[in-house]
Amino acid sequence: MGIKAIIVDTAGTTTDFQFIKEILSSYSKQAMAAFIAENRHDFAVSTLLDDVQELAGVEDLGDAELAQLLVDWIQDDSKATAVKGLQGLIWKQGYLAGEFKGHVYEDAARALKQWHSSGKRLYSFSSSSADAQELLFRHSNQGDLSGLFYGHFDTNMGQKTTAQAYKNILNTLSLRPKQVIFISDDIRELNAAREAGLNTQQIVREPGTHQGSHPVAESFQQIRL
Numbered sequence: 001m002g003i004k005a006i007i008v009d010t011a012g013t014t015t016d017f018q019f020i021k022e023i024l025s026s027y028s029k030q031a032m033a034a035f036i037a038e039n040r041h042d043f044a045v046s047t048l049l050d051d052v053q054e055l056a057g058v059e060d061l062g063d064a065e066l067a068q069l070l071v072d073w074i075q076d077d078s079k080a081t082a083v084k085g086l087q088g089l090i091w092k093q094g095y096l097a098g099e100f101k102g103h104v105y106e107d108a109a110r111a112l113k114q115w116h117s118s119g120k121r122l123y124s125f126s127s128s129s130a131d132a133q134e135l136l137f138r139h140s141n142q143g144d145l146s147g148l149f150y151g152h153f154d155t156n157m158g159q160k161t162t163a164q165a166y167k168n169i170l171n172t173l174s175l176r177p178k179q180v181i182f183i184s185d186d187i188r189e190l191n192a193a194r195e196a197g198l199n200t201q202q203i204v205r206e207p208g209t210h211q212g213s214h215p216v217a218e219s220f221q222q223i224r225l
């Protein structure tokens with residue numbers, strides 16, 4: 001039974017952590033206050049801000065307080081779905097204004113193109129929103145890669161370190177677990193995917209930092225499906 005679908009993690013796998021930390025996170029923190037002031041009454045934004053307040057167990061925060069709360073959570077690398085949703089909307093402004101391009105490793109882009117040409121269905125799975133993932137690949141330093149993907153999964157499927165998230169993804173793909181491979185640098189995510197029955201492949205971009213028992217590659221070019 002061959003591999004029919006490939007799911008890639010983004011941060012540390014297709015994409016450099018430093019880009020996410022130094023460009024994306026910084027941009028969303030700097031832009032948060034102005035974004036809230038300008039978009040507070042937009043339906044999607046106000047719904048996400050309600051979710052943030054519910055998560056924080058507070059009500060009726062002012063714009064400045066909300067912005068500070070979100071900046072603090074981003075600083076703490078929050079993976080909360082509402083935070084990631086707001087970040088995605090802010091990043092959209094940056095991508096569309098040409099303020100930065102999404103970072104994708106060259107070896108990852110090359111492999112994704114090869115796999116797409118050979119008929120595999122490609123997906124990404126990240127803690128960032130599905131829209132943010134689409135933007136990253138559309139406005140990437142390797143060109144527009146968005147057409148290679150069949151879809152993007154986010155934490156609406158569940159947290160990436162839980163087997164349930166991969167079971168939920170499998171349900172939407174209508175494939176058997178062994179027809180799917182998940183590629184990530186993160187051992188906890190790989191363990192969760194393996195628990196759900198998926199094939200796994202670890203990317204270890206820094207030699208010598210390998211842990212765990214998943215097949216390992218130092219770049220996408222070493223991956224044999």
Ligand SMILES: CSCCC(=O)C(=O)COP(=O)(O)O
Pocket residue numbers: 009010011012015020024079125126127128132133136160
């Ligand atoms: C689509 S690039 C932004 C990635 C991001 O915000 C993030 O938090 C990555 O987390 P992950 O759990 O997917 O490693």
